[in-house]
Amino acid sequence: AQKITQTQPGMFVQEKEAVTLDCTYDTSDQSYGLFWYKQPSSGEMIFLIYQGSYDEQNATEGRYSLNFQKARKSANLVISASQLGDSAMYFCAMSRSRDYKLSFGAGTTVTVRA
Amino acid sequence: SAVISQKPSRDICQRGTSLTIQCQVDSQVTMMFWYRQQPGQSLTLIATANQGSEATYESGFVIDKFPISRPNLTFSTLTVSNMSPEDSSIYLCSVVGLQNSYEQYFGPGTRLTVT
DSSP: EEEEEOOSSSSEEEETTTTOOEEEEOOSSSEEEEEEEEEEEEOOOEEEEEEHHHTTTEETTEEEEEEEETTEEEEEEEEEEEOGGGEEEEEEEEEEEOOEEEOOOOOOEEEEOO | OEEHHHHHHEEOOOEEEEEEEEEEEOOOHHHHHHEEEOOTTEEEEEEEOOTSSSSSTTOOOTTTTSSSEEEEEEEEEEEESSSOOGGGGEEEEEOOOOGGGGGGGEEOOOOEOOO
């Protein structure tokens, strides 16, 4: 069984600063994918970034980067140069490569202060 | 990039009734899923929508309560049957296989309130 742990229920960050959201996972699979999604108050789930378990380089997408440490089973999201529009709930998730089913963490609420 | 749409975007329904939610993708995809997000909670997978065959349900979800159809590679429906207030949630479809990638994208969601 897969388990995703996000230990930070809520975080405050100053505008233009960077913030790191923690995510650890547990799986017995060798092949899997790691995802981060943003959920604003509207409820939609916005795909941010993906990291495959066999990818050697950390994934980056604009201001988002995923700090993948396979041995530690962690997949932290770094948001650089925070903007007010980054205020939202952020979910870490993992999929099994054989069926693509996603398991989600509990989420972290990020509030960006002006 | 592909567009995923859901109808309705929100609804308020009376207990005991049923609601069918539609998910449409503007290109063919490999996999389609349905998730539920209860208030203040994370997302939980309901089922995998299989094209041309019965859906595969996760533990705790049954076909009689959540019948799913997927007649082709771009469309799926989820019905929430005999609703109770506990079914009040956001229901989201997701897809895998856009542009042959492993990335999973979500539709905008359907916010359901049962009174």
